[in-house]
Amino acid sequence: MSEGALVRVEGLTRCYGDVRAVDEVSFTLDQGQILGLLGPNGAGKSTTMRMLAGVLAPDAGRIVINGIDLLDQPRQARQAIGYLPEQPPLYRALTVDEQLRYSARLHGLGRAASRLAMAWAKEHCGLVDVGRRLIGNLSKGYRQRVGIAQAILHQPPVIILDEPTIGLDPIQLREIRHLIRELGQDHGVILSTHLLPEVQATCTHVQIMRAGRLAYASALAELEQRRQSTCMRIGLSAPPPVDNLAQLPGVVGVEDLGNGRFRLYHAAGAAPHRVLIEQACVGNWELWELTPEHASLEQIVVDLTLGREATT
C-alpha cells in the first residue's frame, strides 16, 4: 500500500452485537479516483462510510486520511473530509443559504470564505434559485443536492457520498454525475450505491461489498474487460446448414435459435463478423441481423459476489 494515498484503510472492522457489519476491509484511494462501493442493501457500505467520516468509531483497523490518522487526530482528519450521509443532515427550519452558511462555519471557513464557497457550491449543485427557500419545503431531489453542496463546500480533499443520486430525476441525475466526475479530477471521491449503472456512469474504480467483506476490487476498466463479447446473434433469411456456420474461422460453437436465427460463439476479442459478412454475400444467405451479445455487467457482478461467497 502506498504511503501517499489520500485515504488508506487497513483492516477496518465494526460489529453490531454479534453481526460483523464490516469485516477486515482494506483499501486505498488516490487523488483523481472515484471509488464506487457497490453492494446489496446491508452489505456494510454505509457503516464503512460512517467510519470513514469519523461519525462511527471502528472496533479495529486504521483509517488514514490525507496522511492524518482519523483516530489519533480526529479533528484535523475530519477537516479533510466532506461527507454526505444516507439521509442528508439538514435542518428543515433553515433556508438553504442558512444551512450552507452554518455548515461552512462549522468547517472553519471565515465569513468571506463562506460566501465564496456557498456561491461556488450553489452554482455547481444547481441551487442558485432556491437559496432563500426553507429546506423543509424542498423536494427530495433538491434536499439531496443541498446535502451534496454541503459536503463539497469546504473543498475537502476527500469526498464521501453515501448514495448521492437517490431521489434525483434523470436530468438532475446527469448533472450530479457530471459534478461527481468533475470533482473526481482533483479530489478523491468515494460513493456508495446498489446500482451498477451508477458505478459505470461515474466511477473509475469499483469495490463490491458483500456481507461486510470486500468481494472484489479493481479499476472499472478491468471489470469492463470481463464483459467483452463472446457471442453474437445473427439472422439469415436463407440460412446454410448449421455445419457451414460452425466451420467459419473463429467460430467455436453455433446454436440454432429457429426462424433463421443463430447464436455464434467465439473467443473474446475475436469476433468473426468480417468473415461472416463475406460468406453471407458469397453464399447469398441474406443476412438481416448481426448483434454482438454482451454478458451483462450485472451478471458479472452477481457471479463475482456469489462466487466469492461460495469460497468463504
Added chain:
Amino acid sequence: MIFTIAAREWRGLFLSPLAWVLLAVAQGVLAWIFLLLVRDFQDLQGRLAGLENAPGITDLVAAPLFRVAAWVMLLLVPLLTMRLFSEERRTRTLDLLLSAPVGAPAIVLGKYLGVLALLLSLVVLVGLLPLSLAAGATLDYGKLLAGLLGLSLLAASAAAAGLYISTLTTQPVVAATVTLGLLLALEVVDAAGHLFRYLSLLRHYDALLLGLVNSADIAYYLLFATAFLGLAIRRLDDMRLRD
C-alpha cells in the same frame, strides 16, 4: 465554533413557536402572580408600618415571585432541552456535527449556550416585573440581583441536566419526562435528611433569595452544571463507539 453552534441552536428555538409560546406562558403566569403579590403587599402595608425592621417590598413581592419563577423554570427547562440531542439523533442531523472538525466539548457547550441564552432572557423578563415597582417604591437592588443570580444558576443547572438526558434517548418526550422527574426529585430531596438536603436544588436557591450570596451555594450550582456537561461530552464521544 461554539458560538456558531449556539447561534444555530438559538435560531432553531425561535424559528419554532415553542420558544415564543413558552416565554409568553411563563411571563403571563408570573405576571398574574406578581399582581397578586403586589395586592397582598398593599393590604399588609398598614400593619407593616408599625413594625421595627419590617420586611420590605423586595422581601414580600420579589422573593416570593422568584420562588414561583423557580418552579416555572424547572417545568419549562425539560421542554426546551428535550430536543437538543434527541431530535438531532432522530433526524440524523447530528451526523453533520459529528463529521465536522468540531470536538465533542464544542458541540455540547454550543448547544448549552444556545438554550441558556433563551433561559437567561426569561430570567431578564422575570426581573423586569419587580423592577417596575421602582417607579413607586424603594427596592433593595442587592437582594433583587441575588435573586436573579439564583434564578440564573438554577436555570443553568437544570439546563445542563436536561441536555445530558437528551443525549440518552432519541425520543424528545422521553427526555423531557426523565428530566422533569430528575428535577422534581432534586427539589424535594431535602425532606430525606441532612445529606440529601445538601443536594436539593431549591435549598441553595432559598439562601440567595434572602440576599445571602454564599460561595458554597454558587459552587453547588456550578459543579452541578459542569458535572452534567461533562457527562454529556463523554456520552457524545461514546456515541461514536456504540450508536
